[in-house]
Amino acid sequence: MPCQSDDELNVLVKEAKKYTKDGKxxxxxxxLGRANPHDxxxxxxxxxxxCISAGDIDxxxxxxxxxxVISLAxxxxxxxxxxxxxxxxMEPTGDPFxxxxxxxxxxxxKPLNPMINAGALVVTHMIKGNGINERFQRLLSFIREMxxxxxxxxxxEVAQSxxxxxxxxxxxxxxxxHHHIIEEDxxxxxxxxxxxxxxxxxxxxxxxxxxxxAMDGMDPESGxxxxxxxxxxxxxxxxxxxxxxxxxxxxxxxxxxxxxSGVSGGIMGAVPGKxxxxxxxxxxxxxxxxxAGIKLLELLSKNYQLSMF
Ligand code: DON
Numbered sequence: 001m002p003c004q005s006d007d008e009l010n011v012l013v014k015e016a017k018k019y020t021k022d023g024k025x026x027x028x029x030x031x032l033g034r035a036n037p038h039d040x041x042x043x044x045x046x047x048x049x050x051c052i053s054a055g056d057i058d059x060x061x062x063x064x065x066x067x068x069v070i071s072l073a074x075x076x077x078x079x080x081x082x083x084x085x086x087x088x089x090m091e092p093t094g095d096p097f098x099x100x101x102x103x104x105x106x107x108x109x110k111p112l113n114p115m116i117n118a119g120a121l122v123v124t125h126m127i128k129g130n131g132i133n134e135r136f137q138r139l140l141s142f143i144r145e146m147x148x149x150x151x152x153x154x155x156x157e158v159a160q161s162x163x164x165x166x167x168x169x170x171x172x173x174x175x176x177x178h179h180h181i182i183e184e185d186x187x188x189x190x191x192x193x194x195x196x197x198x199x200x201x202x203x204x205x206x207x208x209x210x211x212x213x214a215m216d217g218m219d220p221e222s223g224x225x226x227x228x229x230x231x232x233x234x235x236x237x238x239x240x241x242x243x244x245x246x247x248x249x250x251x252x253x254x255x256x257x258x259x260x261s262g263v264s265g266g267i268m269g270a271v272p273g274k275x276x277x278x279x280x281x282x283x284x285x286x287x288x289x290x291x292a293g294i295k296l297l298e299l300l301s302k303n304y305q306l307s308m309f
Contacts, residue, residue: 002051003043003204009054012303013040016281016296023283023291026263031161035061035265035282040292045207045276047220057203061280062158064262065097067143067196068120069235069243070209073217074142075126076231084126086110087181088119092241092248097288098168100175109179115242115260118172124193125182132192139196146212146226147205148219158264159198166190197262203278210268210276213239213258236270244294247287255297256307261289269297271306 027033041055217227265282
């Protein structure tokens with residue numbers, strides 16, 4: 001069923017688009033700096049196959065930190081809860097996503113949660129497989145299955161650009177390696193992590209992944225339980241408590257749905273039991289979240305009473 005452009009959504013996108021001028025495209029990964037800050041698009045995927053959209057939904061973007069919640073689901077399936085949470089915590093942090101500060105105050109130095117970079121690096125470290133290529137292909141196949149699109153790939157240019165400039169993430173890895181939280185070669189882990197972050201898709205595919213989380217891991221089209229229910233719930237809980245970084249509290253109050261953002265300007269939303277949301281708006285606020293994307297979710301949540309609280 002093709003995704004239908006929706007008049008009401010178009011009105012909300014037009015309203016939210018005004019805020020793009022107050023944001024800034026991420027440029028610490030040089031290849032992301034070329035995005036058009038005025039872009040804003042959204043797709044909403046319902047479990048009955050219906051889909052509505054507004055804006056240029058064919059535009060592709062890289063997942064960046066949105067991939068963290070997907071790799072977490074994958075690793076929890078691979079390794080089980082106790083193994084994973086012995087190595088990464090469950091508590092939110094009020095720090096920016098790439099902060100190194102808290103690690104030194106903790107003993108053992110395990111990162112506070114899987115949504116900050118330190119925690120996400122530990123999660124990627126736990127992806128099973130023989131070599132970087134096999135580990136990446138396993139994660140990619142999982143993402144393709146959730147999005148129901150076998151053509152999903154990663155953007156080599158963005159991956160290379162982040163790999164060339166990931167000094168802070170390398171610092172986090174060396175710290176974690178010193179404390180035996182990770183064991184592997186840091187360059188290999190950064191290679192795998194930057195490829196993971198550079199997996200590319202459009203809003204529609206992202207909305208479908210959001211819908212799988214919203215439906216507790218079940219793909220309503222195939223009837224397959226892609227993610228076990230308890231793992232999908234853990235992921236949604238992290239999305240609520242840490243999905244929007246140090247803006248998660250305000251986001252929970254104003255919008256009240258599980259969501260995960262990335263510095264490319266993507267936001268994945270999962271309205272429990274109802275639908276998945278994929279948004280792309282590359283102009284970011286000072287905390288690294290899509291400025292117009294958040295505004296759009298605020299309007300949606302108010303208009304359709306989506307808050308789960
Ligand atoms: O680790 C990084 O810096 C990026 N690949 C992902 C960061 C990110 O998306 C943070 N999101 N708001």
